[in-house]
Amino acid sequence: MRALVWHGKEDIRCDTVTDPELEQPRDAIVKVTSCAICGSDLHLFHNFIPAMLPGDIMGHEMMGEVVEVGSEAKHKLKVGDRVVVPFTIICGECDQCKRGNFSVCQTTNRKKQLADKVFGHATAGLFGYTHLTGGYPGGQAEYLRVPFADATHIKVPDGIPDEKVLFLGDIFPTGWQAAVQCDIQPTDTVAIWGCGPVGQMAIRSAVLLGAKQVIAIDHLPERLDMAEAGGAITINFDEESVVERLNELTGGLGPEKCIDAIGMEAHVSPSMPDTVYDRAKQMLGAESDRPHVLREMIYVCRPAGVISIPGVYGGLVDKVPMGQLMNKGLTIRTGQTHVNRWTDDLLHRIEEGQIDPSFVITHTVSLDEGPEMYKVFRDKQDSCIKVVLKP
Amino acid sequence: MTYSISNIARSKGDPKVLHSGPSSLGAADRMARALGWFSIGLGVTELIAARRITRALGMEGKEALVRAYGIRELGHGIVSLSSDKHLGLWSRVAGDGLDIATLMTAMRHDNPKRDNVGIALAAVLGVTLLDIIGAQGATARHSRPRGRPSSYRGRTGFPQGVQAARGAAKDFKVPPDMRAAPALAAVSDRAPQERARPH
Incomplete structure (x- = not known):
């Protein structure tokens, strides 16, 4: 065969x-x-x-x-x-x-x-x-x-x-589980990093589960197009600050629920210096994953919020802000999908x-x-x- | 050969390769890989044989510079072998420029090894040409073409429309093991005294 x-x-x-x-x-x-x-x-x-x-x-x-x-x-x-x-x-x-x-x-x-x-x-x-x-x-x-x-x-x-x-x-149950483990309430803003296939499914799942607003983050126009078609407000990180825009859309409080549909291969851009640092370390074999999205989610998520990670991580990540995570009382839910x-x-x-x-x-x-x-x-x-x- | 070794890790019923087909690696990728390994090889040589190189070129006293170039070559090699190969190859082109400039300083008439420098210069020029071809090829192969991307504005995924879809799965019961901590779970259905219960 x-x-x-x-x-x-x-x-x-x-x-x-x-x-x-x-x-x-x-x-x-x-x-x-x-x-x-x-x-x-x-x-x-x-x-x-x-x-x-x-x-x-x-x-x-x-x-x-x-x-x-x-x-x-x-x-x-x-x-x-x-x-x-x-x-x-x-x-x-x-x-x-x-x-x-x-x-x-x-x-x-x-x-x-x-x-x-x-x-x-x-x-x-x-x-x-x-x-x-x-x-x-x-x-x-x-x-x-x-x-x-x-x-x-x-x-x-x-x-x-x-x-x-x-x-x-x-991808459908993966996006679904990502949204389900956010325990979405009708008052919730759900921010989703990555408008690839899993991100698109997570957007639709969050809409179906009744989130107040769903915000999708990417930089590829066609993917943002598709996210918008599914009912999301979009943020193009090449054009605006993700943190500032998310705070603006949530009255300065940050999204209650954040979904990382990117995982270990976050986009690398000189405008996000940590991604260049991660890529350099990855090439040298000193770090396996590029956790930019994880850092950004922990930073912007509303205190006591939920971070859901369907994106695949493979090994070791560096510079994850545990202080922010702990002091804000965030819950992290992750795992391969229980299809x-x-x-x-x-x-x-x-x-x-x-x-x-x-x-x-x-x-x-x-x-x-x-x-x-x-x-x-x-x-x-x-x-x-x-x-x-x-x- | 590789398969027969890796087949040890497979079970009896697992499929084994009989004939290999076309690869996702293009000619530009293979060239980038070859130039990447060349960089690594050159870098290691410059690091461990700096004295011999400077002697052969009549550049005694420049050993530290040659070693620094060796480290630079290793960097070019690592990036050229990565999935960002076009960056690695363009960095090699820039490095070639630096090598040429450095060799030009040794083309003095009083340099007894001037002939060797000439040969080295010709070699670097040849490699520069390959680097430019490789960098252009890798850039062309892996870049997103400019122009308007397809529009997916009509792809809602909801046959009954987005408005009908909002909250359509509210009947779904989140399993207890996936509920959020009470701080952000719905509080409206709890008694006020429970919401404000003192510690």
Whole structure:
């Protein structure tokens, strides 16, 4: 089969690889009909999370049709079922899964020893996301082996186009969880840094959850356009001070809820000297992440407010103002998304017509064009916001 | 070869590479990578063999300067190998200018190693040409083209419109483990005495 394979830093290739096989009784094989490039794939593209190996298949946002089912998954899946595959692999049985904390499933990370050493305690296995999370082959491929498939799937009815439900596997529940963990009240201002795909979903989620005002921060005109279309007030950080504008929009008090939909690769600009400092340290290997957004959120957030972080951080950050964080009594909520915790509800909202996540797709191409689209997406060329690949 | 080593970390049923296809790395990226490693190599050489370099060029006494240039080359190399490769390559072009200016000072008639300086100068000019080609290529490949970006003003994501969407999910119950601390949770539904309870 064909698959997008990581060969090294900025080197993704569309390779011919062997087909996946059932390994365990709970496995299933899915023929991928649609998959997407996620913003967090770019961290791997840049090799900022150094646990990829040449030959690893990329991709953690995919859906398709079940073509083979292991003996112990047959009570939940059958050949022909249409499924979205969540990026978190879950057993559904461990203590964390029973609590709904699916992204920290205690069972599915098959590289547990490595992850225990790096994270202290292992988190769930993830598709196509380094050997720290199991080294599972990803879904930017024609076929995908889904481990623990009886739990790791979201069944979707026929008749809804792939584009409407594909993002149930990652960015939609990720934006949703980011907003949910803000515990949005009708009086709240929610500020969202980053108008990439997760930021766009967080904007829509905050609007649906009834925030008084949603403010979106970015500097790319097309992304700000899309944010505004979704009901957000926008701030272009190239043109105005984020802190001053946020204070102006909140009567000088700051937003109650702040969402970081950027993560470890904040935009670098001489007008934000800390970003240049972070980039220099990152190049020298003295810091893995660029936490400009985190610093700005802590500074501008209203005291006793909530900071929600769906953006991926990979390792060590520098100069995080703990004094401001502590004295202002801020709450930080973060984590990979507990996808299956939200998907029944979100699928229902899609079916009801409350939201159509396909609005975010700007490019649909074949799998062969995937390597070039990584570059286009990374360089924000051609007004690219979200790429869907058709194997 | 690389795959056979990394395949050790894979399980039996995981797909393995059979044939490699086209890469996301373009010619400009590969050139940047080559020039980046060249910078690192040159930088290390300038650092550890400064005395031999100055002797060969008739520039005795300038060892500290050569070592400083070595550190500069390492900087060029690190940036050229990063995803900001165009910056690294343009910084190499600037560095080439500095190298040429420095070598020109050694082109004195009384310098017995003048021929060596001439060869070094020719080499630097050749590398400068490569650096300019590489920098232009990387800039062109990775820049956002100027001009008007696409407009996504119609992409609300809400089939029934933004106004209908505002608060449409108010029926959603935030799970107890994701509630905000009471200080910013809704206070309007609490009794006044509870809101102002003294410590």
